[in-house]
Amino acid sequence: MNMREQALETLLRINYEKAYSNLEIKQVLSGHSMKDEDRRLFLNIVYGCLQNQIYLDYIIKQNSSRPVNKLHREVSEILRIAIYQIYFLDKIPSYAIVNESVNLAARIQPQAKGFINGVLRNIIRKIEKDGKEFKFENWNNEKEALSIRYSVPLWIVHKYYETYGKQTAEAIIPLLNEQPPFTIRCNNLKISRAALIEQFEKLGVEAVPGMLSPMAIHLHNLGVFENSIEETSLYKEGYFTIQDQAAMLTVERLNPQPGQRVLDMCAAPGGKTTYLSQLMNDEGAVIGRDIFPNRLKLVSQAMRRLACTNISLQEQDGCVYLEKDKESFDKILLDAPCTGLGVIRRKPEIKYHSTKEGRKELVKIQEKLLENAVNYLKPDGEILYSTCTINKDENENQINKLLQKYPNLKVLPDKNGNDYTYTSPLLDGCDAFFMCLLKK
Structure with a gap:
């Protein structure tokens, strides 16, 4: 199959069927024999189009008589694929990209051939006249400019400003489209x-x-x-x-010790669970729980491969309280389900799929998980609460509500004296995580 056609199919599944980019790409790569250059082109196009979707749609809007949301989904994706190549891949001549796109349309949406050809040629003429560079100086609103150029929805741009401050946010946002280490x-x-x-x-x-x-x-x-x-x-x-360093730091901050009884409330796929075991020198007991049995199988596979023998797995909804576990754990890791705004580089579709209703539901789940964690913890025990998001409603605000409800808890500051720790790509390229260590 033509690599652009394969990329088109993959993007359609991710954007319209809510497939996960990492799983979808892995399935394609494992199911097809590809030359190295074809594999690179496929990955470049899929990740490039997802990372730059808002910017690509902005370019379409500037050069099309029809709004992007009124175009047939195949037509909009063919245009995105072509424009991404024109703007970001220097080795392929523009005329070849146009010809490939028109030929692809002929197979997929033949009635759109002329429209696609016209839009792409308009874009090439404009580039010949004005160049490719995005002109930030033409924008009065710097946040809107960042949102469009780096394809980060405006509400997420505001979240980064709110969490990191103006200067740091403006340094991080361009990195959200860079390949992580x-x-x-x-x-x-x-x-x-x-x-x-x-x-x-x-x-x-x-x-x-x-x-x-x-x-x-x-x-x-x-x-x-x-x-x-x-x-x-x-x-x-x-x-x-x-594993990313930010994920490692969450486990290191909890600092589990050999011989302790430790609970990982949301264990799958097992990266942090096995690191708990590793830091405990495979001594004591790690209880790893998750609601999905298929995901627990991933943890089990990781345990066997890494020789972590002190882990016991349990299929359990962390939101359901178990009286038998009251005050029975020395330490608890709660790496909670979240909006994932700190791992956009790895899963770029996250930034387009998040909804206000979904975020509210996650906050409720996090609240319940935190309450159960407090009740499971022994006196003098510690909880490490972490997320891979920068949304304060899921982070600081959760902790503040918890402290009001449980005055016997206290926050243990990090090595810099901060109650709340945020990582970011500015720190050795790691993901943007939040973590807070609490003592009962």
């Missing part, structure tokens, strides 16, 4: 970080220690391993797992 966590139950770095270097992969976590390694120039890292013997033998 490929970061792994060394499993020191089996190998040291230095020894694992040496093993990767023997494979011709540049391995650089992460700056935030003692177990983090950034992998560069992966080459043939770029999309098959899980097929390497190092992975299969459990020497590492793929």
Whole structure:
């Protein structure tokens, strides 16, 4: 199949059938034999169109007689694919992109061939006259300009300003369309970080220690391993797992100790659960719970591969209180379900799919999970509450409500004296996470 047609099908499933980009792409790559250059083009187009969708639609609007939301879905996606290539991929001549797009339309939506050809040629003429660069100086509202150029819905731009302040938000927002570092966590139950770095270097992969976590390694120039890292013997033998440093920091901040009884309330897919075990030297007990049995299977697979034997898995809705667990855990990790606004780089469709109703429902779920966590905690025990979002309603505001309801709780400040810790891509390229450590 033509790579642009495959990208079109994938984008249609993500944008209109609410498929997850990472799962959809993984399925395509595993189900098709592709040359390396075709694989790169496919990934470039799919992620590029998702990351830049608002900007691409803005360009269509400037050059089309019809609004984007009135176009047939296949037509709008064909235009997005073409415009992304014209603006962001320098190796493909514009005339070739136009011809490919018209040919694709001929197979998918033949009545739109002339319209697509006309819009794309208008865009090329405008580029020849004015260039490709987005002119921020022409905008009176800097937040609107950032929203369009970096394809971040305006309400999310406001959230970043609210959380990080103007200067930091304006530095982070352009990074939301950048590829995040490929970061792994060394499993020191089996190998040291230095020894694992040496093993990767023997494979011709540049391995650089992460700056935030003692177990983090950034992998560069992966080459043939770029999309098959899980097929390497190092992975299969459990020497590492793929995890961002922000996720590692949440577990490190909780600081579980060997011999303790620790609960992970939302365990799947198991990255943090297995790190709890790792930091406990596989001693004591980790109880990993999740509501979905299929996702618990992922945790089980990770446990076996990483040789984490002190983990017990339970299919359990964290919102349902269990009286038997009252004051029975030394430490609790609650990495709560959230809007995911801090991992937009990895799942760019998140920024388009979030709804106000969905956000309100998540806040209710988080409140219930936090209340249950407090009741499960032993006196003098600790809870680490974390999210991968920057929405204060899911973060600081949740903690403030909890403290009012449970005055026996107190916040333990981080090493910088902050009650609330935020990470961001400005910190060694990691995701934007929120975390707060509470003591009973």
